[in-house]
Amino acid sequence: MMAWAGTNAIRIALLDDHAVVRHGLAARLKEESDFEVVGAYATSKDMMSALRASPADILLIDYSLSVNDIDGLNLIRALKVRFPGSKIIVSSSHYNPATVALAMRAGARGFVGKEQELSELIAAVRSVSVGRVHLNPLMAAEISSMLSNNNTQEDDLSGAGDSLTDHTELSPREREVLRCCLEGMSVTQIAEKFARSVKTISGQKQAAFRKLGVRNDNELFKIQHQLQDL
Numbered sequence: 001m002m003a004w005a006g007t008n009a010i011r012i013a014l015l016d017d018h019a020v021v022r023h024g025l026a027a028r029l030k031e032e033s034d035f036e037v038v039g040a041y042a043t044s045k046d047m048m049s050a051l052r053a054s055p056a057d058i059l060l061i062d063y064s065l066s067v068n069d070i071d072g073l074n075l076i077r078a079l080k081v082r083f084p085g086s087k088i089i090v091s092s093s094h095y096n097p098a099t100v101a102l103a104m105r106a107g108a109r110g111f112v113g114k115e116q117e118l119s120e121l122i123a124a125v126r127s128v129s130v131g132r133v134h135l136n137p138l139m140a141a142e143i144s145s146m147l148s149n150n151n152t153q154e155d156d157l158s159g160a161g162d163s164l165t166d167h168t169e170l171s172p173r174e175r176e177v178l179r180c181c182l183e184g185m186s187v188t189q190i191a192e193k194f195a196r197s198v199k200t201i202s203g204q205k206q207a208a209f210r211k212l213g214v215r216n217d218n219e220l221f222k223i224q225h226q227l228q229d230l
Contacts, residue, residue, distance in 0.1 A: 009036040010129045013056035015047045016040075016091075017065045021114075025060070025091075028118050035125065044070050048082060056086055058125055063092030063103065063213065072219065073106045080107035087128045091121065094213030097142045100135070102212075110134035174208040177201055181220060 012035055016022040019042070026040040038054050041047040044065065051059075059079055065071040070078060079088055087109045092099070095113030103111055110124040110133065124134040135143070170178065180190045191201045214220050 009034055010058060010125060011036050011038045011056045012058045012060055012125065013038050013047060013051060013054075013086075014040040015042075015044060015059070015061040015065070017042050017062065017069065021062075025118075025121075029122070029125070032122060044075055044078075048079075051083055051086070055083070057129055059083065059086045059088045060121075060125070061088065061090055063090050063094050063099070064215070067215075072213070073102060076103060076106040076108050089121075089124050089128055089134070092213070095139070096211060096213065097139065097145075098211055099213035100139055101143050104133070104135075111139070112136070113139075170208055170211060171204075174204050174211070177204045178208045178220075181205060181217065 012029055014022055014025055014029075014037065016025065022040050022042065026037050029035050029037050038056050039047070039050045041050065047059070047061075061075060061079070063072055065075070076088055076090070079086065088107060089110040089112065090103050090108045091112050091114055092103075093114045095111075095115065100111045109128040112121045112124050112134075113136070116136065120136060127134040176194065177190055180193065185193070187198055187201050187205060190196075190205075191198045194201070209215065209220070212220075
């Protein structure tokens with residue numbers, strides 16, 4: 001598997017439901033002489049099962065998996081509880097300050113956007129393996145700005161807000177719609193409440209979902225529940 005994998009090799013387990021991405025990442029990481037890829041998995045179930053027998057130092061996971069799989073904040077928290085000796089790095093196309101801050105607050109130690117160079121991911125593995133938190137400087141600055149706008153200490157990721165509706169990326173109307181969704185109201189009911197068209201409300205709801213990196217109502221409720229428990 002490796003040209004060299006000594007006792008000090010950083011053991012990495014990969015999770016991505018896209019085969020091309022998964023195999024490409026594994027092949028690139030194996031080129032690093034101090035990395036050992038202990039497994040590459042398509043589902044969270046496969047990863048967790050394998051980790052019980054073959055532990056890893058770094059869990060490199062995609063934020064959004066297939067629709068029937070656990071992912072996002074739920075996956076981060078589950079991995080953190082079940083494998084406390086492993087450090088989590090997230091790789092995702094949902095690369096915005098709100099999503100990154102949520103992931104870091106849930107227990108990730110690094111976050112790399114899928115549009116970034118692979119050298120950034122390799123740097124993240126090395127940084128996180130020695131106990132540091134890794135974020136691209138530009139993303140770290142954006143998160144600090146977001147948090148400071150909420151009167152929060154800039155270096156404290158735990159201040160990302162106790163509610164999804166606190167995020168400054170959301171417009172006031174998107175916050176209204178999201179708050180109503182969390183109260184169990186349908187798009188039609190929200191449209192009636194604010195005297196707007198169903199199309200307008202639906203558009204605002206979807207815009208809020210994109211900004212938060214969620215895909216449906218179930219994910220919205222799960223993430224809100226996780227935040228309240230943090």
